[in-house]
Amino acid sequence: MNLTFLGTGDAVGTPKVGCSCENCTFARELSIERLRTSLLVENGGRHLLIDTSPDLRRQLLSSGSPRIDAVIWTHGHYDHYSGYGEFYRIQDPPPVYAADETLSYCAPLFSFLSFEQHRLEPYVPFTLFGLSITLFPVNHPPVPSFGVRIDSPGGSVAYTGDTRADIPAPSKELLSAADLLVLDAIVPPQIHLNKHMNSDEAARLAREAGPGDYRLVHLSHLIPWSLPHIARDGECIRFP
Ligand SMILES: [Zn+2]
Numbered sequence: 332m333n334l335t336f337l338g339t340g341d342a343v344g345t346p347k348v349g350c351s352c353e354n355c356t357f358a359r360e361l362s363i364e365r366l367r368t369s370l371l372v373e374n375g376g377r378h379l380l381i382d383t384s385p386d387l388r389r390q391l392l393s394s395g396s397p398r399i400d401a402v403i404w405t406h407g408h409y410d411h412y413s414g415y416g417e418f419y420r421i422q423d424p425p426p427v428y429a430a431d432e433t434l435s436y437c438a439p440l441f442s443f444l445s446f447e448q449h450r451l452e453p454y455v456p457f458t459l460f461g462l463s464i465t466l467f468p469v470n471h472p473p474v475p476s477f478g479v480r481i482d483s484p485g486g487s488v489a490y491t492g493d494t495r496a497d498i499p500a501p502s503k504e505l506l507s508a509a510d511l512l513v514l515d516a517i518v519p520p521q522i523h524l525n526k527h528m529n530s531d532e533a534a535r536l537a538r539e540a541g542p543g544d545y546r547l548v549h550l551s552h553l554i555p556w557s558l559p560h561i562a563r564d565g566e567c568i569r570f571p
Pocket residue numbers: 341342408410411493549
Protein backbone atom coordinates (compact mmCIF):
# COMPACT_ATOMS: atom_id res chain seq x y z
CA MET A 332 0.00 0.00 0.00
CA ASN A 333 1.19 3.51 -0.85
CA LEU A 334 -0.28 6.73 0.48
CA THR A 335 0.21 10.07 -1.30
CA PHE A 336 -0.83 13.42 0.12
CA LEU A 337 -2.36 15.09 -2.94
CA GLY A 338 -3.16 18.16 -0.89
CA THR A 339 -2.67 19.25 2.71
CA GLY A 340 -4.49 22.58 2.88
CA ASP A 341 -7.75 23.79 4.37
CA ALA A 342 -10.80 24.98 2.42
CA VAL A 343 -9.01 28.02 0.96
CA GLY A 344 -5.51 26.59 0.47
CA THR A 345 -2.09 28.18 1.00
CA PRO A 346 -1.18 30.75 -0.15
CA LYS A 347 -4.58 32.23 0.54
CA VAL A 348 -5.84 34.45 -2.26
CA GLY A 349 -5.07 38.08 -1.40
CA CYS A 350 -3.08 37.30 1.76
CA SER A 351 0.41 38.66 2.37
CA CYS A 352 1.11 37.04 5.76
CA GLU A 353 4.53 35.53 6.43
CA ASN A 354 3.47 31.98 5.52
CA CYS A 355 1.72 33.00 2.30
CA THR A 356 4.65 35.20 1.27
CA PHE A 357 7.08 32.33 1.93
CA ALA A 358 4.91 30.01 -0.19
CA ARG A 359 4.87 32.46 -3.10
CA GLU A 360 8.63 33.00 -2.92
CA LEU A 361 9.31 29.24 -3.03
CA SER A 362 6.43 28.44 -5.41
CA ILE A 363 5.00 25.93 -2.96
CA GLU A 364 1.36 25.41 -2.12
CA ARG A 365 -1.01 23.53 0.08
CA LEU A 366 -3.79 22.37 -2.22
CA ARG A 367 -7.03 21.31 -0.57
CA THR A 368 -6.68 18.10 1.47
CA SER A 369 -7.02 14.80 -0.38
CA LEU A 370 -5.30 11.42 0.03
CA LEU A 371 -4.51 8.90 -2.69
CA VAL A 372 -4.17 5.26 -1.63
CA GLU A 373 -2.70 2.74 -4.07
CA ASN A 374 -2.77 -0.99 -3.50
CA GLY A 375 -2.02 -3.66 -6.08
CA GLY A 376 -2.32 -1.12 -8.90
CA ARG A 377 -5.78 0.10 -7.85
CA HIS A 378 -6.30 3.70 -6.76
CA LEU A 379 -8.61 4.87 -4.01
CA LEU A 380 -9.11 8.60 -3.57
CA ILE A 381 -10.18 9.95 -0.19
CA ASP A 382 -12.13 13.15 -0.90
CA THR A 383 -12.34 14.95 -4.24
CA SER A 384 -11.00 18.43 -3.62
CA PRO A 385 -11.58 21.53 -5.78
CA ASP A 386 -7.93 21.06 -6.87
CA LEU A 387 -8.55 17.54 -8.20
CA ARG A 388 -7.44 18.23 -11.78
CA ARG A 389 -4.06 19.56 -10.71
CA GLN A 390 -3.69 16.83 -8.13
CA LEU A 391 -4.28 14.09 -10.71
CA LEU A 392 -1.83 15.70 -13.14
CA SER A 393 0.88 16.05 -10.52
CA SER A 394 0.49 12.45 -9.34
CA GLY A 395 0.96 10.92 -12.81
CA SER A 396 -2.70 10.86 -13.94
CA PRO A 397 -3.72 7.65 -12.14
CA ARG A 398 -7.05 6.11 -13.10
CA ILE A 399 -9.18 6.43 -9.97
CA ASP A 400 -11.01 3.19 -9.18
CA ALA A 401 -13.03 4.42 -6.19
CA VAL A 402 -13.70 7.52 -4.11
CA ILE A 403 -14.57 7.95 -0.44
CA TRP A 404 -16.24 11.19 0.66
CA THR A 405 -15.67 11.96 4.33
CA HIS A 406 -18.35 14.68 4.56
CA GLY A 407 -20.39 17.20 2.65
CA HIS A 408 -18.15 20.24 2.77
CA TYR A 409 -17.14 22.04 -0.43
CA ASP A 410 -13.41 21.39 -0.04
CA HIS A 411 -13.98 17.61 0.25
CA TYR A 412 -16.40 16.76 -2.56
CA SER A 413 -16.63 19.58 -5.12
CA GLY A 414 -13.79 18.35 -7.38
CA TYR A 415 -15.73 15.21 -8.33
CA GLY A 416 -17.02 17.01 -11.42
CA GLU A 417 -13.42 17.02 -12.71
CA PHE A 418 -13.91 13.40 -13.80
CA TYR A 419 -16.20 14.67 -16.56
CA ARG A 420 -14.81 13.43 -19.92
CA ILE A 421 -11.62 12.25 -18.22
CA GLN A 422 -12.62 8.77 -17.10
CA ASP A 423 -15.75 6.87 -16.11
CA PRO A 424 -16.74 8.61 -12.89
CA PRO A 425 -15.59 6.25 -10.14
CA PRO A 426 -17.93 4.63 -7.61
CA VAL A 427 -18.34 6.71 -4.48
CA TYR A 428 -18.41 5.24 -0.98
CA ALA A 429 -19.75 7.39 1.85
CA ALA A 430 -22.14 7.55 4.76
CA ASP A 431 -25.81 7.86 3.91
CA GLU A 432 -25.99 11.53 5.04
CA THR A 433 -22.96 12.49 2.94
CA LEU A 434 -24.18 10.78 -0.23
CA SER A 435 -27.69 12.17 0.13
CA TYR A 436 -26.28 15.70 0.25
CA CYS A 437 -23.44 15.46 -2.30
CA ALA A 438 -24.60 13.05 -5.00
CA PRO A 439 -27.46 15.24 -6.34
CA LEU A 440 -24.92 18.03 -6.95
CA PHE A 441 -23.37 15.79 -9.66
CA SER A 442 -26.56 14.76 -11.42
CA PHE A 443 -24.82 15.42 -14.77
CA LEU A 444 -22.62 12.38 -14.08
CA SER A 445 -23.65 8.76 -13.76
CA PHE A 446 -21.85 6.90 -11.00
CA GLU A 447 -22.28 4.08 -8.51
CA GLN A 448 -23.13 5.07 -4.96
CA HIS A 449 -22.31 2.81 -2.02
CA ARG A 450 -23.77 3.73 1.35
CA LEU A 451 -21.43 2.80 4.18
CA GLU A 452 -22.42 1.80 7.67
CA PRO A 453 -20.12 3.45 10.24
CA TYR A 454 -17.93 1.02 12.17
CA VAL A 455 -18.64 -1.83 9.71
CA PRO A 456 -15.46 -2.76 7.80
CA PHE A 457 -15.68 -3.51 4.09
CA THR A 458 -13.07 -4.79 1.66
CA LEU A 459 -11.90 -2.91 -1.43
CA PHE A 460 -8.79 -3.63 -3.54
CA GLY A 461 -7.38 -5.90 -0.82
CA LEU A 462 -7.82 -3.24 1.85
CA SER A 463 -10.05 -3.44 4.89
CA ILE A 464 -11.73 -0.03 5.24
CA THR A 465 -13.80 1.29 8.14
CA LEU A 466 -15.65 4.59 8.27
CA PHE A 467 -16.09 6.06 11.75
CA PRO A 468 -17.96 9.15 12.99
CA VAL A 469 -15.99 12.12 14.27
CA ASN A 470 -17.20 15.51 15.52
CA HIS A 471 -17.42 18.42 13.05
CA PRO A 472 -20.56 20.41 13.81
CA PRO A 473 -22.97 20.96 12.21
CA VAL A 474 -22.41 18.31 9.50
CA PRO A 475 -21.93 14.55 9.94
CA SER A 476 -18.23 13.91 9.33
CA PHE A 477 -16.27 10.67 9.23
CA GLY A 478 -12.75 9.40 9.61
CA VAL A 479 -11.35 6.45 7.69
CA ARG A 480 -9.24 3.53 8.88
CA ILE A 481 -7.46 1.40 6.28
CA ASP A 482 -5.79 -1.89 7.17
CA SER A 483 -3.60 -3.70 4.68
CA PRO A 484 -1.24 -6.63 5.14
CA GLY A 485 1.61 -4.11 4.86
CA GLY A 486 0.38 -1.58 7.40
CA SER A 487 -2.47 0.56 8.63
CA VAL A 488 -3.50 4.20 8.24
CA ALA A 489 -6.12 6.10 10.22
CA TYR A 490 -7.34 9.51 9.04
CA THR A 491 -9.49 11.68 11.29
CA GLY A 492 -11.20 13.67 8.55
CA ASP A 493 -12.40 17.12 9.64
CA THR A 494 -13.05 17.05 13.37
CA ARG A 495 -12.69 18.61 16.76
CA ALA A 496 -10.73 16.64 19.35
CA ASP A 497 -13.56 15.04 21.31
CA ILE A 498 -14.76 12.13 19.23
CA PRO A 499 -16.74 9.02 20.22
CA ALA A 500 -14.75 6.40 22.16
CA PRO A 501 -15.17 3.64 19.53
CA SER A 502 -13.79 6.07 16.92
CA LYS A 503 -10.80 6.84 19.16
CA GLU A 504 -10.26 3.11 19.38
CA LEU A 505 -9.97 2.96 15.57
CA LEU A 506 -7.30 5.66 15.65
CA SER A 507 -5.18 3.62 18.03
CA ALA A 508 -2.26 1.45 17.02
CA ALA A 509 -2.24 2.55 13.37
CA ASP A 510 1.16 2.66 11.68
CA LEU A 511 0.35 6.15 10.42
CA LEU A 512 -2.15 8.66 11.74
CA VAL A 513 -3.31 11.56 9.58
CA LEU A 514 -4.95 14.33 11.59
CA ASP A 515 -6.87 17.55 10.92
CA ALA A 516 -4.82 20.45 12.36
CA ILE A 517 -6.13 23.63 10.81
CA VAL A 518 -4.72 26.35 13.08
CA PRO A 519 -1.88 27.05 15.57
CA PRO A 520 -2.32 26.32 19.31
CA GLN A 521 -3.42 29.83 20.33
CA ILE A 522 -6.60 29.49 18.26
CA HIS A 523 -9.54 27.33 19.34
CA LEU A 524 -12.29 26.45 16.90
CA ASN A 525 -15.55 24.64 17.44
CA LYS A 526 -15.22 22.23 14.53
CA HIS A 527 -11.50 21.60 13.96
CA MET A 528 -8.45 20.70 16.05
CA ASN A 529 -5.56 23.09 16.44
CA SER A 530 -2.07 21.65 16.03
CA ASP A 531 -1.62 21.00 19.78
CA GLU A 532 -4.93 19.19 20.07
CA ALA A 533 -4.04 17.06 17.07
CA ALA A 534 -0.60 16.23 18.49
CA ARG A 535 -2.21 15.27 21.82
CA LEU A 536 -4.68 12.97 20.06
CA ALA A 537 -1.78 11.42 18.14
CA ARG A 538 0.13 10.77 21.38
CA GLU A 539 -2.93 9.18 22.98
CA ALA A 540 -3.43 6.96 19.95
CA GLY A 541 0.31 6.11 19.62
CA PRO A 542 2.73 4.56 18.94
CA GLY A 543 2.81 5.05 15.15
CA ASP A 544 4.05 8.09 13.26
CA TYR A 545 1.67 10.90 12.35
CA ARG A 546 1.12 13.69 9.84
CA LEU A 547 -0.96 16.84 10.15
CA VAL A 548 -3.16 17.92 7.22
CA HIS A 549 -6.01 20.35 6.42
CA LEU A 550 -3.54 23.10 7.37
CA SER A 551 -4.52 26.74 7.01
CA HIS A 552 -2.14 29.50 5.94
CA LEU A 553 -1.69 30.29 9.66
CA ILE A 554 0.31 27.07 10.18
CA PRO A 555 4.06 27.74 9.79
CA TRP A 556 5.91 25.71 7.16
CA SER A 557 8.43 24.61 9.82
CA LEU A 558 5.91 22.95 12.15
CA PRO A 559 7.00 19.34 12.90
CA HIS A 560 4.82 16.54 11.51
CA ILE A 561 3.06 18.61 8.85
CA ALA A 562 2.52 16.65 5.66
CA ARG A 563 3.67 18.20 2.38
CA ASP A 564 1.77 18.08 -0.90
CA GLY A 565 3.14 15.21 -2.97
CA GLU A 566 4.68 13.37 0.00
CA CYS A 567 4.37 9.62 -0.47
CA ILE A 568 4.55 7.03 2.30
CA ARG A 569 5.09 3.38 1.42
CA PHE A 570 3.93 0.52 3.59
CA PRO A 571 5.99 -2.60 3.06
ZN1 LIG B 1 -12.40 20.69 5.20
